[in-house]
Amino acid sequence: MTEDHLRGQDRAPLQPRGCRHTHRYLHRLTAAACSLLACLGLFGSLSAPAEASQSDRGTAVARTAKTTGAAPGLPTLADKAQTDGSQEGEADISLESSTPVVTATSGYSFKVKITNKGRETLSGGNLLASTNALYSFSSRTDMQTWAEGGARIPTPDVFTRQEVGDIAPDQSKEISADLPSDNPGIHAMVAWGPKPVRFAYVDGEGKTKANIYTFLTRTRDGLQTADTPPLSVTMVMPVTTADWAATKDSIKALVNDRGKDEPETGGKQSPANQGGSKNNEAESSSGRQTSTPTHSPSGNSQGEGQAGQGDSGEKKTTAFLTLTPAGANRGRKQEDLLAKHPALQSIMDPSYLHTFTGMPRVNGLMQPADFDITAYAENEPSSYRDAGVDPQAWRAASAGDQYRQTAGKSADVPGAYAWQGRAEWTRTSMAEAKRQGYDTVIAPEGFKAGAGASAHTGKYTVTTSAGEVTVLSAQRELSRLAQGHPTSSLAGGEATGAGRTARFLAQSAFYQMEQPYADRDLMVCFGAGENPALVDQIMSAAEEATWLSLGDLATLSKATPQDDGGQYFQSVLEPGGKEGGSGGREMIPTLHSLATSRKDIDRFGTSILVEGETATPEPSQTRAKSDTQALARQDASSTARRPTNPQPWLDDINRAHDLIALHSLSGVGSAPLLADQARALSDHLLEAIRINPTESITVVSETATMPVTVSNSLPFPVRAKVSSKTNSTEIVTARTADTVIPAHSEVQVTFTIRVATAGQADADISLIDRDGNAFGRSGNTHITSNLRLSDMSGLVIVVVAVLLGLLGLWRQFHRTKDPDE
Structure with a gap:
């Protein structure tokens, strides 16, 4: 729909001469009523909408009439699009780019994206970019109301009108323009400052489907405007x-x-x-x-x-x-x-x-x-x-x-x-x-x-x-x-x-x-x-x-x-209070998680790690096993050079945890997620001592043994108790077994199984520190009992049973029969 066509519709039809006088009064009465309703609507808005001053409005209307040929008071294409806001909701406009600062030579460019949010195809229309070159914002409320689309500021100065083709549902089209500095909308700006800019999407039937309200700022460049000192801003x-x-x-x-390959002095990187x-x-x-x-x-x-x-x-x-x-x-x-x-x-x-x-x-x-x-x-x-x-x-x-x-x-x-x-x-x-x-x-x-x-x-x-x-x-x-x-x-x-x-x-x-x-x-x-x-x-x-x-x-x-800073803080921030809100309370779960992981590391050092000088002397049998395993791994040389004092190593782990904790308690929003990595560090330390139980055991006698292998992937020896508990009272194992696991090695402990009858049971095997608390991952061994009489006691029972059977047969043949039998 062209602007000339709209002007043709807006132009009043010719009337008989006798009716013109009556029509003039009706027109004035209608205009007065519309003005009154507009004022009441503006006065009752939630945030006082910004109105152009009467002189600005008159200038804008006069300029509109001059540029479009429409009579004063009649709507232009830009004003008509702005008054059809009831049709909004089927489409959406977003500003992808624009020229925020306009000079005498820069021109104005923009790119907007129109999205069809409805279920039907939007018929081809126009994107209208317009402004009010003579308008000046009078207050902050004035600017905010315009940004929110609640200000009735006319935008008669049209930058450009771009054709938009059909838009299918859930599809978008990008419309861009690069306007020269002599564009009428830019050329009409005779005063510097922020100007309202409006983008409207009008469909083929002339209905406004979407509006977006933004700004551009004209500099003093090329304008006859008094120069004032710039505002100092520190970015x-x-x-x-x-x-x-x-x-x-x-x-x-x-x-x-x-x-692993460092001397005890710790000097090598x-x-x-x-x-x-x-x-x-x-x-x-x-x-x-x-x-x-x-x-x-x-x-x-x-x-x-x-x-x-x-x-x-x-x-x-x-x-x-x-x-x-x-x-x-x-x-x-x-x-x-x-x-x-x-x-x-x-x-x-x-x-x-x-x-x-x-x-x-x-x-x-x-x-x-x-x-x-x-x-x-x-x-x-x-x-x-x-x-x-x-x-x-x-x-x-x-x-x-x-x-x-x-x-x-x-x-x-x-x-x-x-x-x-x-x-x-x-x-x-x-x-x-x-x-x-x-x-x-x-x-x-x-x-x-x-x-x-x-x-x-x-x-x-x-x-x-x-x-x-x-x-x-x-x-x-x-x-x-x-x-x-x-x-x-x-x-x-x-x-x-x-x-x-x-x-x-x-x-x-x-x-x-x-x-x-x-x-x-x-x-x-x-x-x-x-x-x-x-x-x-x-x-x-x-x-x-x-x-x-x-x-x-x-x-x-x-x-x-x-000068009023002290008064402000005196009234808002009372001494000694915590009136800043609950932002700090959000850190409580993170603090609890970090405290738990830190406690686990301390517990490892005091209740699991072999302390001080006891790390050096090992039982001869354990040391022999450790040396044999080092030879098998082909790292006997590095094992011999490994430091014997675990304290620097433990300090490294503590320092790493505390570094994570410090970053977890940052003011950046996603920082608390780092606490999970502190938890992973302490878990890895405790789970480096692993139980490798036998998958299943079949018992065919009253007693048997159950081997359990415990491995230590840490660079220092640890001491732990291996606990075994079954879920049956007929099939039981020994309760605990103490062991020292050398660095990067494994040891095997055995538990005695006692069986009273045939059946099945599960043995739950876990690690216990010196304070009696479990740590690491537990293991499980399935025990099946098929009790057979294969030992000396079973043989005695069989002999007695045979003798009793023979005695029974002898009595049967030699007993005296009753007369009536």
Whole structure:
């Protein structure tokens, strides 16, 4: 349906002269009634819809009449599509790409996808892209209502109209356009700022099937507009990840192969840590997790100085926990982003830094492994120690130590910032951060309270029980868009990255126009797991925005705090409370899981492993078996050189578990899943001692023996009791048998079976530690008894039976018969 055809329908038919006067009054009365109804509808909306000013509306209507030839007050094609919203629901429009910033020479391009959500084929129609070149948003509510499709803002300036063919059910079509800078819709923009943009899909019958509302922002370039100072914005990206993994091979290498070919001094690098890096020496040194405490079997934590000695065990721990393929790919993209956008400020996780191929730019350090300090403040500190995480693991000094291990001992350490976790910052959590050496904390999503206030420098000074803490609070609306969240669920245009980018630029332009001469420095934070493509998209657009000046963390840190900051935190964050919400409570199941796995490792060291000097002297018979098995395996030489002190090996395992625990308690959403790998580590340690029972035994006498083989794949000897219990009272076995299983060997113990009668039974065989607790996997042996009289007692019974039989026959032939018989 063409625009000329619509104009022909809209044009009033000729009437007799006597009726024209009456028609004029009826027309005016009808227009007045429509205006009254429109005002009542707008006034009663949930969020006050943004209306164009009367002068703007009059200008738009006049311009519409001039460009289309329609009489003032009559609907144009764009307005008709906007008033047919009742037909929406059969189709869906999504904005795949668009030009968020328009200059005098850039033009405007877009790509939208139209999807048929109905059950019938959509007939061919048109995609209408339009704007209101003279409209200026007057408030934040004005912009939000437009984004949600509730504003009655006319869009008479048509960018383009694209034909759309038939669309089958559940199918989509992409429509794109690349408009030149002299496009009438762009050329009509005589003032800079955010402009409303609307995409409408109109079918062949002229019914609107779908609408989407978005923005573009016209720069001052080429316009006769007064120049004002740009708005300073600091763009911050946290560089961290939860994509860590401990593979089965790495667990096996750590648990089963430690010390196999190393001298007792531990000076040789583990083969598991060699190769796979362009700078092997740098990777090895960076892997010394100085922030991760080591524990002795008794559970005592060593000091930070001891934890940073850099022995081979710490190097092996680095190879133990590696990035997943997805995490490595994300790291490469993050490194490219920092190289491409110099204004992008990075807050680096120091435990993640050594994974990069080069040395990326670091503007600040966060707590190691992005440890969730806000959750820590809501839970008991003892639960974290039980899980294997000591406060020294995430203190600011440890972050600096880890940074130097990668950048060099003489490198200048950037400032340390405590990054927010799952809950909002409170005075309690800020005090915990302060005690660990963090003078500044970052709130990457801003604060819910007071979010509707005017955009200003998000810097506060808060007094806590541990001293004053500086809070850098991100601008909430801009940061949520940068982190991939739409401003509301009704803002359909922001469902894609292109729509969120367009809204981000439009919103920032409005903030500059709102207070053009105010001295402000807004902080915008990207998300920890944000798609690098969206970060690149927003940064590229922000670099082209002439109304923005991209700042840095150093300048923001020196900015003057807000005067009302103390009052805000005084009213919202009461001293000593835990009013930040229940975000930290989500960590309780993870803490319980980590505490269980950590306890199992400690239990192995105290109740299963052969302790201290007792590991060296072995019974002669056991030692002979061990030597024979070493010869059979052809590793007698390495077995002879194996260290006899198991403590360094056990420390490596403890350190690996605690490293997983630290990353499991990160503020990144998927981090708690890593606790399963800590559980796998402790399970592998206990299950390395295996029972190999006899599949089945047939017993043909009152007593028999049942052999049970116990193997030990660990590099150090262990002591255990083998327990056997049957489910029958007629067929029983001996209860327990003590044994010492040498390293990488197996031993065989025997149980006596006693049978009282023929039958069947199952013997449940399990391992018990020195404290009487079962561990590892149990085994089962099926016992079948076919009792035969084949021993001396059976022979006596047979002889007696024969004698009794002969006696019976003799009496039968020699007895005196009765007279009547």
